[in-house]
Amino acid sequence: MKALNDIQNKLAAAKEKAMNICDKHKKEFRFDCPECTGESDALAEHQAKLDKRIKESGMHKRHLEASFNNFKQQQAKQQYNICKKFADNWQQTMEDGKDLLMFGSVGTGKTHLACAIANQIMMKHYAHVKYTTFMMLTFAMRDAQNLRQSLTGAISQLTKPDLLIIDEIGLKGFTEYEFSLLNEIIDFRYREKMPTILASNMNWQEIVSTLGDRVVSRIFESGGGLRFNNEDYRKIIAKGA
Numbered sequence: 001m002k003a004l005n006d007i008q009n010k011l012a013a014a015k016e017k018a019m020n021i022c023d024k025h026k027k028e029f030r031f032d033c034p035e036c037t038g039e040s041d042a043l044a045e046h047q048a049k050l051d052k053r054i055k056e057s058g059m060h061k062r063h064l065e066a067s068f069n070n071f072k073q074q075q076a077k078q079q080y081n082i083c084k085k086f087a088d089n090w091q092q093t094m095e096d097g098k099d100l101l102m103f104g105s106v107g108t109g110k111t112h113l114a115c116a117i118a119n120q121i122m123m124k125h126y127a128h129v130k131y132t133t134f135m136m137l138t139f140a141m142r143d144a145q146n147l148r149q150s151l152t153g154a155i156s157q158l159t160k161p162d163l164l165i166i167d168e169i170g171l172k173g174f175t176e177y178e179f180s181l182l183n184e185i186i187d188f189r190y191r192e193k194m195p196t197i198l199a200s201n202m203n204w205q206e207i208v209s210t211l212g213d214r215v216v217s218r219i220f221e222s223g224g225g226l227r228f229n230n231e232d233y234r235k236i237i238a239k240g241a
Contacts, residue, residue, distance in 0.1 A: 053122045056161075057129045058136075059115060066115035076109050079226055083113040086223075087120040090127065094162065097193025101219045103200045103207055104228030110199040114165050117197065121163065130161035133168040138178045155181065159188050162195070169200040171210060183215050190218045 025033060054064065068087070073080040079102075086093055086100060102110040114131075121127040132140075137158070144154040158164055166182070189196045198219070200207060204227070208216050219225070 049126045050122060053126055053128060057118065057122065057131055059118065059129075059131045063111070063115040063131060064119060066112045067119060068113075068116045071109065071112055071116060076113075076228060079109070079113060079228055082226060083117055087117040090121045090125055093195055095193075097190070097222055098195050099190070099219045099223035100197045101200075101207070101216070101223070101225045102197065102228060103202060103204065103225065106201050108228035110228055111167055114167065114197050114199055118163060118165060127162040128160070129163045129165070130158060131165045131167065132158070134166055134170065134174065134182065135168060137166060137182070138174055141178065141181060155185060158185050159192070159194070163197065164189060164194070165197045165199070167199045169198055169210075170202060171206060179210060183212065186211075186215055187218070190222060193222075195223075 068080070068084050071080060083100070086098065100114075102114065104110065118127075118129045118131060122129055140154050164185075166185075169182075186196060186198070202210065204225075216225075
């Protein structure tokens with residue numbers, strides 16, 4: 001009996017010695033803290049989902065660094081607040097099918113804020129975002145035609161994302177037919193209540209003339225125009241303001 005008790009006591013002592021206490025969760029564990037392991041697994045799953053969305057987005061490294069925190073908003077507070085609300089209330093933005101038309105001079109922060117919206121909703125909601133410039137969009141269309149591929153297929157890729165950003169919409173180098181295809185994409189997303197952000201360096205008269213009253217009216221109905229008339233954003237950053 002004494003020998004059996006000795007064995008039991010040694011086993012109990014060995015078990016007690018093998019137990020550790022998690023500094024973070026203040027719980028005992030033998031090998032790995034189960035709560036720490038769960039948090040690590042959740043973080044890995046989050047990163048995998050985020051990496052997938054980033055890869056799909058078409059955004060470059062500089063775009064991925066854009067955030068609301070690093071936007072110099074001294075001269076664009078109203079624009080900042082509207083874009084922040086667009087991202088903060090993403091579920092409502094999607095439900096309402098809100099759009100934004102950003103227009104104004106070169107270098108006033110339009111792309112930064114559009115990408116800040118994209119980064120936030122990818123991070124918090126794993127939203128499917130697609131960023132493209134109008135030039136890249138037209139090149140894809142021309143390639144599809146030249147290779148005798150389905151133009152409908154190329155366009156359909158822009159009707160699927162939760163948020164579509166089309167940047168650098170301009171006048172030069174594009175045909176009336178290509179603008180009609182742009183209008184087709186915008187119209188489809190409007191009807192399906194899928195948020196779209198358009199950014200252009202054109203002035204208001206050029207935008208209306210290029211996109212047409214119907215498209216502009218629909219954008220205003222589903223969101224609105226956001227004029228950027230502040231100082232060149234790059235100069236503001238250079239000043240360290």
